[in-house]
Amino acid sequence: MLADMQSVMPSWFWPEPNYRYRPSGPNRRASGSLMELTIDVPCSCPSCGKCILRMQSSRRKMKFLGLMMMLNFFIYFLVEISRSYSQGKSDAAHPNIPHKHFWRKSKLSEAFWNRKQQHLDQIENPQMLYHSDSSNSSNTSHLELAQISHKWNYNSTGTAGHCEPDLEMATQIKDYNSLPQRFKDFLLYMRCRSYPMLTDAPGVCSEPTFLLFAVKSLAHHFDRRQAIRQSWGRAGVLGNHRVAAVFLLGNTAPIDHFPNISALVHHEAMLHGDLLQWDYRDTFFNLTLKEVLFLEWLGDRCPSARYVFKGDDDVFVNTHHILRYLDGLSGTKARDLFVGDVITKAGPHRDKKLKYYIPESVFVGQYPPYAGGGGYLYSGDVGLRLRNMSHHVLLYPIDDVYTGMCLQRLGLVPEKHKGFRTFDIEEKYRENACAYQSLMLVHPRNPQDVIKIWSWINDPKLNC
Template structure:
């Protein structure tokens, strides 16, 4: 019987050898196909799991999420801050470079060009060229803080005859209704949002994004101020100070000066900074972050120098490092007593003389401002 013979063999006869070979070939062929598919499936699963595990372990480290190795084109790799996309779960991280490469790295984590604006008002400086721009870093969810400022010291567009602009700077945050933010911005035209993750540890990035906005959207303004949302700001006194004869129009940075401040190494502290981020025992002299004022030529210089300065999470001290690396220095205000941090009690006369005071809440700001703005002299003559 030949292999091509289609007649059925007798049940007692054995199958021809070539037919047995065909059956065996089919079996092994099907087995190999299934085996290859299984290998591809396992490889795909392992790749996904490896990525998830690597991200999970990395995010458990206190500061490891601050850095990612990102090569661009043919340029040597440099370390940049993790780029947070609009989908907050889309966090990508690669392994740290070999220690031998560390000396060749340029530090770009806080360089604002790593990020982009997802909500912007670039035209606000073109409508009325401001003398002073007040930039307020605030969390996306802090609507009460923004509304309190809009109703108090951020309300007036003209102060002492000068145009003053107040803007709020936000990052990204989970659980925030994007449409509500867009509606708020359509109503007030004062929100600027960038795609970094809005956290306390990212305040340095937030500050550099502020500098980038001033340098690219509002370069013709004379002065600017980074001022926290929990501050009572006497804008009248601030404008009066900036219009005094002798106030520099370039390379000027002033506020409540801090010198010989030691770096906190205790991990239990809110202001803990590891040696890996800042090795020196003390910070350079800087202006306290509650509110510092600067000539508007400085933001572009801060942006440029930030490319080569390793960032750490104390944003005001980081600006001090930028000033130092630029070969400049901070300047004492004409009246040092006008920049205050914490107040023990409200005094209408006292608040009429200062520029900054840190408050406890937005409600306190409204209460103090309401009393401060009521008719009558702020200071009563003592008998």
């Protein structure tokens, strides 16, 4: 019986058996001289034989249940595969549309510029406008957005040539009355983007232009413009490439206590044919306006310019090195070119004493990467794209940051180039002619320095 039980029951089914010697008595059995060793196995049955039969029956039931479970799992697996296959075929004809809207309107900012730009962005993204929740009282209708767009980005000064101040600003910005006057002036005329042109230069791009210099200047900076004409901005053929230059001017206003020099500016324009002047007040915060007006001129008068250098009138530029650099470009690099002294991870200044001061009530957030306004270089193709994008970005009081905002929306990142030194070079190298050979731009330099450095780098005896 012991052998039979061991063959039927696994060793782990029962608890450990109780090994003991059977006590002596009449039922004692001997096997030779050894006491017989017996094993007591727990059993609730009167007869151990019946218990073994029941255990065999239980084992067969367990096997049967296991097979049934495996069969059910196999059938479930086949059903799921069939369902996935049929759903895949039907998805092509009947796409699965989510119940929730994919486009969601972001919460309107409390800062004035951010809030107005968000409204304009809704116009550019019809999906956001279409899926807007009409139950939200903060949403703006399509008609209202169109009116905002017309007011803020497509305003014309009209036949009278004047743009009226927007007096609603005093109620739209909570701390308007405490802002510096220069900032109030910017906000009052922020919606104005088109002004009459006083002086044009239609002959500048009458021939195919490889490199166009666009120099920001003030009307009374006669000496700076003349120094540039006699040095790095000289129009003509240089290094087998045609180079041209224009100077970008606004108008002097009596409120800024400038003397009337309009006759002198007119004479200069007639003499050189390289002045672009618009009838708006030329201030620091209006440099962004000068930027968008030039981009419009570029698209209308000089769309074939291959490259554009835009900078201030107090910089020295190594035109030779720029032309060598441009000659080495091709393909996407040439088409998407935008290089300069790039500033990253910057934000608005909150100190009212600084001319770059931006109040939190007007703008919040970090600036995108942008090139310092002392000077940067970009392709004509990028210039035309900037022109189009500027129609969809509100004017911002800092022009180089504004250009960075437009680039960001174009999906372009300005490239930092070590040849642009908008914060000057070490003092010990400033009188070393060879120090300027590998540079593209150095800022600042006065007119005398510009002419002197230009003569240095063009000296045939220079050996660096």
